[in-house]
Amino acid sequence: MAKQMNNRRIVEILREIALYLRAQDVAFKPQAYEVAAEGIAGMETELSTLYKAYGKKCLDDIPGVGASIAETIEELVTTGNTRAYQVLKKKYPFDMLAFSRIPEVGPKTALLLYKKLHVKTLRDLERAGSAHKIENVPGLGHKSEQKILRGIAFLKSSGERRIIHDVLPFAQHMVENLRRVEGVTHVDLAGSLRRRKETIGDIDLIATTRKPKELIRAFKSLPEVVRVLKAGPQKLAVRFSLGLGGDLLVLDPNAYGTGLVHFTGSREHNILLRELAQKKHLKLSEHGLFRGKTRLAIRTEEQLYRALGLQWIPPELRVGGDEIGLARQKKIPALIPYGSLQGDLQVQTDWTDGTASIEDMARAAKALGLSYMGVTDHTKALTMTGGLDERRLIQQGKEIDRVNKKLRGLRVLKSTECDILKDGSLDLHDTALKTLDLVCVSIHSHFALPKREMTERIIRALKHPLVNIFLHPTGRVVGRREPYQVEMDRVIRAAREYGVVLEINGSERLDLHEEYIRQCVDAGTKLVINSDAHDPRHFSHLDHGIAQARKGWARKADVLNTRPLKAFMVALKKNRV
DNA sequence: GCCGTTTTCGGCCCGACTGTTTTCAGTCG
Numbered sequence: 001m002a003k004q005m006n007n008r009r010i011v012e013i014l015r016e017i018a019l020y021l022r023a024q025d026v027a028f029k030p031q032a033y034e035v036a037a038e039g040i041a042g043m044e045t046e047l048s049t050l051y052k053a054y055g056k057k058c059l060d061d062i063p064g065v066g067a068s069i070a071e072t073i074e075e076l077v078t079t080g081n082t083r084a085y086q087v088l089k090k091k092y093p094f095d096m097l098a099f100s101r102i103p104e105v106g107p108k109t110a111l112l113l114y115k116k117l118h119v120k121t122l123r124d125l126e127r128a129g130s131a132h133k134i135e136n137v138p139g140l141g142h143k144s145e146q147k148i149l150r151g152i153a154f155l156k157s158s159g160e161r162r163i164i165h166d167v168l169p170f171a172q173h174m175v176e177n178l179r180r181v182e183g184v185t186h187v188d189l190a191g192s193l194r195r196r197k198e199t200i201g202d203i204d205l206i207a208t209t210r211k212p213k214e215l216i217r218a219f220k221s222l223p224e225v226v227r228v229l230k231a232g233p234q235k236l237a238v239r240f241s242l243g244l245g246g247d248l249l250v251l252d253p254n255a256y257g258t259g260l261v262h263f264t265g266s267r268e269h270n271i272l273l274r275e276l277a278q279k280k281h282l283k284l285s286e287h288g289l290f291r292g293k294t295r296l297a298i299r300t301e302e303q304l305y306r307a308l309g310l311q312w313i314p315p316e317l318r319v320g321g322d323e324i325g326l327a328r329q330k331k332i333p334a335l336i337p338y339g340s341l342q343g344d345l346q347v348q349t350d351w352t353d354g355t356a357s358i359e360d361m362a363r364a365a366k367a368l369g370l371s372y373m374g375v376t377d378h379t380k381a382l383t384m385t386g387g388l389d390e391r392r393l394i395q396q397g398k399e400i401d402r403v404n405k406k407l408r409g410l411r412v413l414k415s416t417e418c419d420i421l422k423d424g425s426l427d428l429h430d431t432a433l434k435t436l437d438l439v440c441v442s443i444h445s446h447f448a449l450p451k452r453e454m455t456e457r458i459i460r461a462l463k464h465p466l467v468n469i470f471l472h473p474t475g476r477v478v479g480r481r482e483p484y485q486v487e488m489d490r491v492i493r494a495a496r497e498y499g500v501v502l503e504i505n506g507s508e509r510l511d512l513h514e515e516y517i518r519q520c521v522d523a524g525t526k527l528v529i530n531s532d533a534h535d536p537r538h539f540s541h542l543d544h545g546i547a548q549a550r551k552g553w554a555r556k557a558d559v560l561n562t563r564p565l566k567a568f569m570v571a572l573k574k575n576r577v
Numbered sequence: 578g579c580c581g582t583t584t585t586c587g588g589c590c591c592g593a594c595t596g597t598t599t600t601c602a603g604t605c606g
Contacts, residue, residue, distance in 0.1 A: 274590040283591080286591080309582090
């Protein structure tokens with residue numbers, strides 16, 4: 001194997017090839033490269049490892065990857081480069097990917113800038129703009145130059161996508177304010193926020209109103225809106241104070257369903273829907289579903305999907321993969337509903353690195369409608385958090401007894417986030433673990449073990465007869481830490497075999513990734529969704545955990561903490577063989 | 578370059594907005 005080729009780099013190369021092809025007006029191929037790139041972008045498993053294990057046939061199941069792109073990927077994985085890309089790069093040696101990230105600059109403009117100004121990097125381009133060279137390029141002008149310079153400044157300051165945990169509350173606050181504007185009948189989130197992608201690149205809001213001018217004025221004057229980029233009667237593009245851009249789309253109330261689908265996306269999902277409509281001799285756009293010039297009476301999303309012969313598809317599944325085929329066969333399951341959790345099995349307190357007492361955390365959990373909560377403070381191997389040893393753990397049990405006596409309506413469970421040591425043994429003695437209601441385990445050290453060794457280490461821990469739940473199973477933190485190297489298919493099978501439940505962690509870890517959740521669902525490996533709260537405010541993470549589960553096609557029955565305490569404990573013990 | 582509930586060949590999504598243009602191309606979602 002040559003240079004390490006990770007999925008991120010493969011996706012970049014496929015996207016850049018697509019841009020070069022678009023710039024040269026090549027028909028249809030760019031779309032093919034983009035679809036393949038999106039398919040790979042949604043995977044958590046590295047193609048290079050899949051390829052090592054299964055060879056080229058591991059590429060068969062990726063939507064949009066056919067014979068030719070499969071060869072390209074094989075070339076990338078084995079040699080670290082590909083002929084198709086090298087040829088393009090040699091002909092046009094400039095940073096196409098970076099230029100195209102500038103708002104309002106696409107592949108054609110990017111290529112034009114390179115050809116006329118011989119600029120290769122963003123820095124070159126910025127210099128050319130400052131020297132007023134861009135405005136003299138035929139087809140561009142002063143306004144374009146200003147826009148490009150502003151765009152580059154924006155790129156420098158914003159740093160691309162943000163985690164949904166930061167963006168969702170920000171966007172919901174705007175939605176609430178806009179709903180109060182006179183004449184407004186609907187305001188909703190659309191785009192990647194509604195699909196609950198783990199990172200968000202822009203914020204899309206959609207609305208209907210009897211008084212469009214009032215709504216547009218109110219939107220422009222929101223404190224969150226710092227700059228208006230475009231302002232038509234139906235569409236406004238702005239930049240928000242969070243450092244992201246976004247749109248407000250004002251829809252015809254008679255076409256709210258089709259508008260909602262259109263602006264929810266994904267782009268790839270929409271293309272598949274419109275192709276399907278076309279095959280039925282219909283035309284689909286944000287304005288409705290049309291037969292000839294007549295608009296069919298479609299008011300809701302459900303009606304639209306039905307008219308296309310499909311089950312309604314929840315936004316979280318609209319990725320442009322296999323969801324449309326399964327919807328045609330009526331095989332979209334009832335996903336786990338938001339708000340359906342009855343307990344939270346991972347909560348830290350001020351006994352270690354949490355900010356609040358057991359009692360305060362319990363009251364916060366109860367206020368959110370939960371009826372049980374597991375206290376999972378760290379164990380002694382994690383010295384920097386003041387992890388508990390056996391003696392302190394038993395002391396903590398007494399405090400939990402005290403809180404349980406005092407508190408009605410919520411049961412605090414004695415638990416632990418027990419460290420899995422390097423060799424797969426546990427950080428606490430069985431005698432202490434036996435005093436607990438349930439035992440959770442996780443990894444916080446030796447992240448860099450070779451894959452085989454890491455897998456054996458984890459499986460040894462799962463085999464331990466007292467272990468119930470494996471927390472944040474891959475160690476990832478969105479945007480900050482890559483997952484450790486581990487054979488997840490083996491872990492998922494072992495969890496099922498030994499009756500251990502895998503956690504979906506709703507904090508900024510979002511661990512498990514949805515790809516593995518779907519594998520768990522298929523394998524019959526049970527799941528729980530936890531907040532990993534270190535503070536009373538963190539129970540809101542549960543919602544992100546549910547979104548994650550939904551993206552992984554999980555149903556209520558797959559997630560054990562949707563059950564009342566008694567049934568949960570029965571399922572947890574029965575799950576153990 | 579991909580794909581199949583009319584297809585292994587012949588198709589391949591739709592409209593709003595802007596800028597630099599005298600009628601349209603490029604970008605975006």
